[in-house]
Amino acid sequence: MTQSMTGYASVQGAGAGASWLWEIRSVNSKGLDLRLRLPDWLPGLDPAVRAALKDRVARGSVSVSLRVTADDGASTPRLDPLALDAVLDAVAQVEAAAQERGVDLAPATAAQVVALRGVLEAGAAAPDPDALARAVLADLPGLIDAFVSMRTDEGAAIATILSAQLDEVARLTDAARVAAADRAGEQKTRLAEALARVTDHADGADPDRVAQELALIAVKADVTEEIDRLGAHVAAARGLLGADAPMGRRFDFLMQEFNREANTLCSKAGSTALTEIGLALKVVIDQMREQVQNVE
Known part of the structure; x- marks a missing residue:
């Protein structure tokens, strides 16, 4: 998921x-x-x-x-026992000293004691x-x-977008395979013409050696491997979308592989049609990479 x-x-x-x-x-x-x-x-x-x-x-x-x-609402006045004890001790000392000197004092009322600072605490009782x-x-x-749940809902939306983008990559990969096949005939003709020009204008050139070099160029221009790998990457990405585990890191690595194959395809295109397909692939892959950055 x-x-x-x-x-x-x-x-x-x-x-x-x-x-x-x-x-x-x-x-x-x-x-x-x-x-x-x-x-x-x-x-x-x-x-x-x-x-x-x-x-x-x-x-x-x-x-x-x-x-x-x-x-x-929990704010109720409450007595501070330590402060009350200190005040009562002080009142008792004052009354005792007054009696020794023959001074009559009116007895302190409870209201007067409570009114003294610190005896009655007003304010909220601290929660436990x-x-x-x-x-x-x-x-x-x-x-x-x-x-x-929110991350899952957003992930489902991202998966829908990625799935559509993978479909587009698969479509472009199939188009690249067709374009590469169409290019094969043209490429063979161009290589044959190049071989004729070389052998006609290079005295002493070994025709077999020249043919080998041209064949090597043809092999280097072949894009079958890149197209096959793009198809494999699409299958792997679809597998990740169906996995019930975090896949963001693996998906991010896979996007690098997608991009590498698209770049190689463009560099080896050798035809306008294949170049256009390679560029379209790069655009879609870049859009996919932006989405993958959001995947867990």
Whole structure:
């Protein structure tokens, strides 16, 4: 199954006294490059995210971010036990000192004690890190599923494009085979005429030796091998499209082989028709290479 290296997904969640937003996106890369932006105060996130991604993604520059916000609704005043103990000790010391000096003090009320700075904390209670980490990680499988699904959908679209381009390469390869066969008669006539000119104007030239050299030129101009290899590359590429595994690297290498055969075909063409076919092949192969750069 062909998968793209580009994709995006996001998941929102809430629980354990907070809300959060997961986001994941990826672009092309030679290998797997994971870039994580996660709250460092939540335990166990980094290794869990890396392990989950490596199990589902083979290539791409993948960025994952998690933003966590404490719930405002969870904001309830709460006592700070240490501050309360310190304040009560201080009140007791003040009352004891006043009694020793015969000074009567009105007893401190609970409201007055609570009103002292630091005794009553206003603001959100900090979420429990362990509970929150478990809650946000529960959304990770769904996030990765959505991300992989998008990459799969894009990969299917790329596979359709590549399949059509391979059909065009196959058509041009067949046309090249026909053009090469048509060229054979013309090439034989030209070589025979060249042989006659050489033997007629070169006194003492060995006709057999000249014939051998011309035959060697004919062999070097033969494009049968290049055409056969193009056909083999088309079959190999179609096999990759049907494979249920990452194939981007192999496909990229195969594109280099396609391009090499097309270049050789152009250099050995020897006819306008074959040259035009070779140039058309190079255009289609270049378009294929652009698509292959997106394949995982």
